[in-house]
Amino acid sequence: MPNPTNQAPADPAPRSMRSASVRTANLSQVLSALHFHGPLTRSDLCAYTGLTRSSVAVQVSELTDAGLVFEQAPQSDGRPGRPSPLVTFSTDIAALAIEVEVDSIAAAVFRLGGESLAERRLARTRSQVRVEDAIADIGTLARDVLADAGSPTIIGTGVGVVGLVEEAENTVTMAPNLGWDNVPLGQLLANEIKDCGEIRVGNEANLSARAESTRGAGRDANDMIYLSGEVGVGGGVISNGRPLTGRSGFAGEIGHLTVNPDGRNCGCGSIGCWETEIGIRALLERAGLNPDDGADAADTLWDHADRGEEQARDALATTGRWLGIGVSTLINIFNPDVIVLGGMYRTGYAHLIDAVRAELETRVLPPLRGAAIVPSILGDSAILIGAAEMAFEHALADPIGTMSSIRT
Ligand SMILES: [Zn+2]
Structure with a gap:
């Protein structure tokens, strides 16, 4: 009786299906390289995708037939030798x-x-x-x-x-x-x-978060956290290059992290969520401004702080401290390369960052230190x-x- 452990594993898919999925994966690699890096020569495409020259030629031909890309006639760069054509995406x-x-x-x-x-x-x-x-x-x-x-x-x-x-x-x-x-x-x-x-x-x-990780401040990072604040505080986590979604796609509601169990009521029905301490309402209230005045009032607050007004500076120090407390927790949990700050944390970055860093010094575990804290590049377009x-x-x-x- 044959030993079952010596049998070849069952083929999970017929050969034709496997070759179809390899073909799709190769086409995907070539089109993705162009989408994220811009027009490329066939040699560049080999380097970006790891495919052979003949395989790149096949993929470019199929993508051209589908109307997705075309090859641009080479323009002379003034150097000897014939320049290579660039593969670029269809403008339509x-x-x-x-x-x-x-x-x-x-x-x-x-x-x-x-x-x-x-x-x-x-x-x-x-x-x-x-x-x-x-x-x-x-x-x-x-x-x-x-x-x-x-x-x-x-x-x-x-x-x-x-x-x-x-x-x-x-x-x-x-x-x-x-x-x-x-x-x-x-x-x-x-x-x-x-x-x-x-x-x-x-x-x-x-x-x-997806935008900043592909085309913004986190584009060179594999592990990134995006945090944005106005009235509410939202965020997204990119872990090992992929958005963290959770079971139902709701992961990343970091504004509702409890940071102050005896604090203010939150719009979600809980008490002391992070957004009740670092949202725009708390910041404006601390600065003696109308909490309902929104982002324009925050711009006024940056001006007051620039002029050295004490209440404005104290409000920013307190908000920066709460921001740092939550960011430290996120760093300890997710071990990111970079934390990208959007919304009012981008426009008020210069006023908040010192207080944030002071909290990280004491709260982030030493082996996890070194994550960059940077303002969003894409801003309101993200x-x-x-x-x-x-x-x-x-x-x-x-x-x-x-x-x-x-x-x-
Ligand atoms: Zn809440």
């Missing part, structure tokens, strides 16, 4: 990005490769956040911005929302600041905007850029499949 392929905030909605079109072709923003008051109004506004804004961009072929749409999002369902589970509960946003938008590829919905802070990257993701994973699905 783009993603639609949408941002839904409390006080504004925005739409933008990004070409494959990440260049913004057009952007529109619509300010609105809190009374207009009814779901039906938001859907109609997004539809109008999307049609206008697509016309501005010259009506390119849209391979996917990404939507960033200020709220908890179940990404697998494209549903906004809970958005207290919009007053939304269980809104099937992806489905509602699919009825409103046509010919915009697959629509995917994500949390705005997670999308900002959500739209992240939404576009989410939309590009499936096209980069399966370029030919995506193109056939949008053409049928």
Whole structure:
């Protein structure tokens, strides 16, 4: 009787399926290299992907046939020898990005490769956040911005929302600041905007984290935490190069980390969440300003601190201390390369960073010290850029499949 342990393992997939997935993976590698690094020669593509020259030639030919890339005639660089042609992405392929905030909605079109072709923003008051109004506004804004961009072929749409999002369902589970509960946003938008590829919905802070990690302050980091604050405090964690999502996609609600059990009431129903100490309301209150005045009042506060006003400086020192306490906890848990600060922590970076660093000195375990704390590079554009990257993701994973699905 044969020993079962000597038997060859069962083939998990027929040979044809395996070769199809290898082909898709190779196409994905080539298109991703172009998307993230810009136009490249075939030799550069070999270096970035690790594929052979003949394999790169096959992938470039298939991507060209699908209308995704083309080879640009070489321009003489004045040096002897014939310069190589550059493989570049088709200028007609783009993603639609949408941002839904409390006080504004925005739409933008990004070409494959990440260049913004057009952007529109619509300010609105809190009374207009009814779901039906938001859907109609997004539809109008999307049609206008697509016309501005010259009506390119849209391979996917990404939507960033200020709220908890179940990404697998494209549903906004809970958005207290919009007053939304269980809104099937992806489905509602699919009825409103046509010919915009697959629509995917994500949390705005997670999308900002994705943007900073691919095209911003964290682009060279494998492990990054993004933290952004205004009224609420949001964040996203990139662990080993991938967004940390958790079981339902809700991971990263770091604004609701309990830091002060005897502190202020939080909008989430709990007490002493981190955002009650480092959000804009607490900062303005400490500085003797109206807590409801928002980001413009924070700009006034930076001016007061620059002029040496004591209450402004004390308010910033206290807020910086609470910021440092929470950041130390995050560093001890996630061991990141870099922490990227967005929102008012970006605009107030110079006023807060010393107090933050003082806390890290005593609270971060010595082997975990050394994480860089830097301001966001992308600023207010991060959500739209992240939404576009989410939309590009499936096209980069399966370029030919995506193109056939949008053409049928
Ligand atoms: Zn809370």
